[in-house]
Amino acid sequence: MHEPSQAVTTGPGQLVAAWRRHWPHYLAEALGLAFFVVSASLMTVLLEHPSSVVHQALPDSEVVRRGVLGAVMWLVLAAIVYNPWGKRSGAHINPAVTLAFWQLGKMRTADAVWYVLAQIAGAIAAAQLMSVVLGALYAHPDVKYAVTQPKPGGELLAFAAEFVISFVLMSVLLTALHSSKLKEAAGWILGGLVAFYILVETPYSGMSLNPARSLGTAIAAGNYQGLWLYWVAPPLAMWLATVLFRRFYHGEALDCAVLAGCGPGTSSPHSPDEEPPQYPDE
Template sequence: MQIVNKAITALRSHWKFYLAEAVGLAFFITCASLFTTALEHPASWLHRALVGQELLRRGILGVGMALVIAAIVYSPWGKQSGAHVNPAVTLAFWQLNKLRTVDACWYVVAQVVGGVAAALFCTLVLGRYYAHPSVHYVTTQPGPAGVGVAFVAEFFISFVMVAVLLVALHQPRLKNAAGWLLSGLIFLYILFETPYSGMSLNPARSLASAVAAQDYRNLWVYMLAPPAATWLATVLFLRFHHGHPLECAIVAGCAPTPQSPHLREEPPHYPAPQAE
């Protein structure tokens, strides 16, 4: 009962942060779905203009999704919640004791709900175009090299992503550019890693697409590899890093901007003075 009461209290106090996480991932999946359909569906004029140029199509998608990530991270809503939009990122901040357990759980719930809602919305709007095998609801699937390679690839890119994020946020000169560094990684991953695992990095994103497609093949790869890599990267970071402390669980850095709708309100971090 105490756990339920704590969860309800957190929801009442921090619901706007959870909503921001849901909206953030919903926006990400909606953009990914629209871009992928435009680039990969055979009936699309853009696809026809780029037939036989798979690398260029992935490059265009990479640029688009990199800009989407930057928009989420640096938007007022993103700065409000921290712009995690990924259970693996939330896990990292939780391991660093910059997010209370109850808030971390609600963040993950919000991310899943927002992602699934967006994927189902795209199913309704894009219909048969979204269901076409060349798009397949933007699901993430292992490439021709197989499941084992996909798992290793997902683990590697997730490990690097979290390591870069943690190093950047702990450096005064880099923390405000952390979102752009992540955007750059997203571009490179989509361009070069996609053929191996479909480039997920995000359990909630892969789950949302799987629900829309009703296709759960190999979903375990994307549910397990990113969190495992995040855990290891954070453990190693805590073991070897000594220096500037992290102030809060915000990917864009912790200084609020005048444009923030909640300038005087803290994100739901805040190492609680009392024990969990």
Template structure:
């Protein structure tokens, strides 16, 4: 782990900053659209669907900007422990790097939510914003509905991700496909579970709100769904081999964290990493 940190800490920093940027944008945009004092909210007071549509479109652009940024291309722009887990299961990221990715993602999400809380406390905590926590809908069997919804959207996202990365025609467009899917999810699925897909993002906002009742749900459903999608995809798909775990689409390059199935994953610590 220490050798991996010395060798690849820039990649981990990119992951932490990527999810921090995502959480910051989600918080700021939600306040802009939902806080009663916002001029945008006042202009669209009875249009919850339209406001969610605008949020979805904006967050789609945020996600695409992360995926196709130089730092996003460097780390792969996972910004999600469930995505990293799936690529680790595929053998496209080494175990020490996957662990550091997860830690960086959690730290980035918590740090960004705390920054919003410290700088925009009463606005971020307003009942219309609620620290942008993800929580089940207030319905009978709400936890079960939210779990099922998170499982389905996470499974579909990972399947689309893997299919597009395995396609010569689509792999360079993977980030945009995921961004479009995110926009649709925010519009239609948010009322069921808050639309998480991301355990780290959920934990970050939960820490800011001091609200942990349903966090377990978001740490089980998305990782389990993406894991299952990965296993089934490997079993049934017989197309082009996946080159790496970079969401923008890539081919392995010297010094990359990602490797081909035919390559032996490096062991840590090794002589090269220790220098």
């Protein structure tokens, strides 16, 4: 298994070269997270705004509304992971996930840098778009720009909750991707886990898992309360899960950093003449 330290010396020249060769992958990451943020924002308005017919039909059923949101976002994640663009980039759509794959040696440093920047750009652009399109609906106190913020339990509880769900998610994802039987279903498994988190974990931290997603909506809202914990807990937890997985797992090797699952041979979504960013230099 390749070590990420091989590419630590990445400089401006490598970044420019990587951009020229792999910019479609970075664009796919930006669009993937933008689609996620737009979907989450629209669903939050539909479910939580008092004038919404859906909210009026379920005014006292917060758990049911969270269940509906989770089910929809499950399908949204599956669409992101399994569409051709998602398979092309790997559909990380999360800086913490990208850093975990980099830690595993499945991405070059230059590609990881661009992935994170693209994810941040996609989240910010999508949240700003929703601010323009939805206006007062998006800003309503019951919607709050779909921000993720610590709940009444406080930042410490929110940090612990984000850490736990991020650690479990990465552990499950790595287990699925390392399994010949499960890797092609990894995206569905991931989506199901996120749906479950939305249902049961939202009351503690707002259920982020994703630093870029939280940053994008925080900028739109102009409210940065607790933002630091979403940039610390998920990356730290996924890094730890990756380190422990590498330490204790000795089974089937990971083929690539693609959430839809793939092999480096004929099952790869990449054409023979296209160099994917998932495999580091030999």
